[in-house]
Amino acid sequence: MRYEAKDWDAVVEVLRNATEITVACHVNPDGDALGSLLGATLGLRSLGKRVQPTFNDTAPVLPFGYSFLPGGDGLVAPGDLVDAPVFLALDCGARDRLGALVEPVAMRAGTLINIDHHPGNEDFGHLNVVVTTASSTAELVTRLLVDAGVELDRDIATCLYTGIVTDTGSFQYSNSTSETLRIAAELLDLGVDKTEIARSVYETAPFGYLQLVALVLSRARLFPEERFIYSFVKLEDLRQTSVPMEETDKLIELIRATRDADVAAIFKEQEDGRFRASMRSKGPVSVGKIARERGGGGHELAAGFTVDSIEESVAGIVAELEP
């Protein structure tokens, strides 16, 4: 065991002995959630276990940039899950991140295993491997699978590498450690095509996405004193540009690129009229704290929450960031 996690060996033991396992990641999954989910699924299947991978409240479909991930064809809709004695929750900072349909299935499992790297994770599993110094859940899953006896192959490694590369901003963010790079190197040695992954994840946007970027950037508002920038996406924008909501994850990376702000937010309108906020910080401000105060969660430097009004939320954040 290379990580500080008291349940590590117990989790390895359960994974070794289980014959039926449900594996789930958080709703609206990102690269780490999907890579961990499919990497764990393929890895556990290679040990002869029956695995049901699932996520979201509707039929789980891989977002456009992740459709290349191996194993995505075997996803099970939450409504079709059969109860299994072991449930693996991946990259879920809190239990409710599993979503309304998957969470009750997790609660009924004999052994609920929580594998995550979000600070503020309250060990909601019977067994918990929560390592906040890990770059990604995929990094933890890599080591757990190997300890459980999985022989990693190219497909498994492709999933896990994708999780690591996306959660570290291609190894740029502070969460990327020498251990992260060692693990990534081991995965590359299994034949992972890192150029193909980068192209799939970062360079397959439809033309309408560029129009959406133009809209979002043109609306960005900077608060120079507070070093805060934000913008927003309306459902109407998505209709106009034919961009699905799953493709809007990287807009925040564009907003945060200015040197004139340390904290960035993007608000995305939901079907229910509320707004999902994604926040990023370059430090020292903890957007994780800002998100938790508003009923959301996340890391110190990347977090999210949901609000009724953009204006009210911005006013609150600006007040909090006042120098």
Ligand code: 5GP
């Ligand atoms: P993103 O802005 O990419 O959606 O999320 C950034 C980080 O915050 C991710 O690690 C994500 O899991 C976490 N996060 C986003 N929204 C929420 C939320 O509503 N609750 C919790 N607990 N975590 C969130």
Ligand code: MN
């Ligand atoms: Mn993650």
